[in-house]
Amino acid sequence: MGSEPKRGIGRRAVLIGGGAAVAGTALLARDEIRRAWWRLPGTRKKRVEGELDHPGAQWTAAARANWRRADRPDDFTIDRVVIHVVQGSFPTALKVFKNPGHGAATHYVVRKDGHIAQMIRELDVAFHAGDRDMNERSIGIEHEGYVHRAKDFTEAMYASSARLTAGICGRYGIPLDREHIIGHVEVPGTDHTDPGPHWDWDRYMKLVRAASREPAPAKA
Numbered sequence: 164m165g166s167e168p169k170r171g172i173g174r175r176a177v178l179i180g181g182g183a184a185v186a187g188t189a190l191l192a193r194d195e196i197r198r199a200w201w202r203l204p205g206t207r208k209k210r211v212e213g214e215l216d217h218p219g220a221q222w223t224a225a226a227r228a229n230w231r232r233a234d235r236p237d238d239f240t241i242d243r244v245v246i247h248v249v250q251g252s253f254p255t256a257l258k259v260f261k262n263p264g265h266g267a268a269t270h271y272v273v274r275k276d277g278h279i280a281q282m283i284r285e286l287d288v289a290f291h292a293g294d295r296d297m298n299e300r301s302i303g304i305e306h307e308g309y310v311h312r313a314k315d316f317t318e319a320m321y322a323s324s325a326r327l328t329a330g331i332c333g334r335y336g337i338p339l340d341r342e343h344i345i346g347h348v349e350v351p352g353t354d355h356t357d358p359g360p361h362w363d364w365d366r367y368m369k370l371v372r373a374a375s376r377e378p379a380p381a382k383a
């Protein structure tokens with residue numbers, strides 16, 4: 164789609180901005196505008212404090228030092244979900260991700276009862292994978308518990324996390340497979356081992372695929 168003359172974009176942008184999109188050309192025009200948008204210096208997507216990407220999640224912001232402002236998926240393609248286990252409790256995860264000295268945080272933290280906290284917007288780059296390329300292309304999900312304790316990975320946690328991952332994959336067109344939904348341990352060059360040997364990938368991927376076939380959840 165790179166052959167469209169650039170001079171057409173400005174006029175279309177005005178049309179779309181004014182809500183006058185014509186059905187037949189709307190998709191193409193929207194795509195061009197999205198790509199034109201992030202090239203403009205100083206333009207950013209509208210941000211609303213406390214706005215969520217996952218319906219029903221609790222918003223609690225990570226420290227500003229633990230993520231980088233971005234405009235994904237326009238500036239970076241999102242094509243990976245990275246699964247973590249925190250080696251601690253849900254409150255501990257929130258506490259360290261709110262600590263600017265920690266230098267890391269995930270977009271989401273899932274509790275044993277299935278409750279989800281969102282700490283960083285999906286359009287922004289969270290420092291969670293220990294790898295710049297992977298951070299820029301991924302969404303990070305932290306799970307309460309310890310890698311060596313299989314009982315920490317509860318049914319409610321798997322189900323809730325799977326719905327979250329299915330939603331993320333649906334939003335960005337990420338394939339529901341183990342190439343795109345990976346553990347921190349699978350990030351190239353990492354010395355981290357999470358989510359560990361007790362994380363049941365077969366069970367999780369089945370739940371993700373099932374959740375992807377459900378209708379989108381209503382806003383809580």
Ligand SMILES: [Zn+2]
Pocket residue numbers: 246247248291347355357
């Ligand atoms: Zn990790």
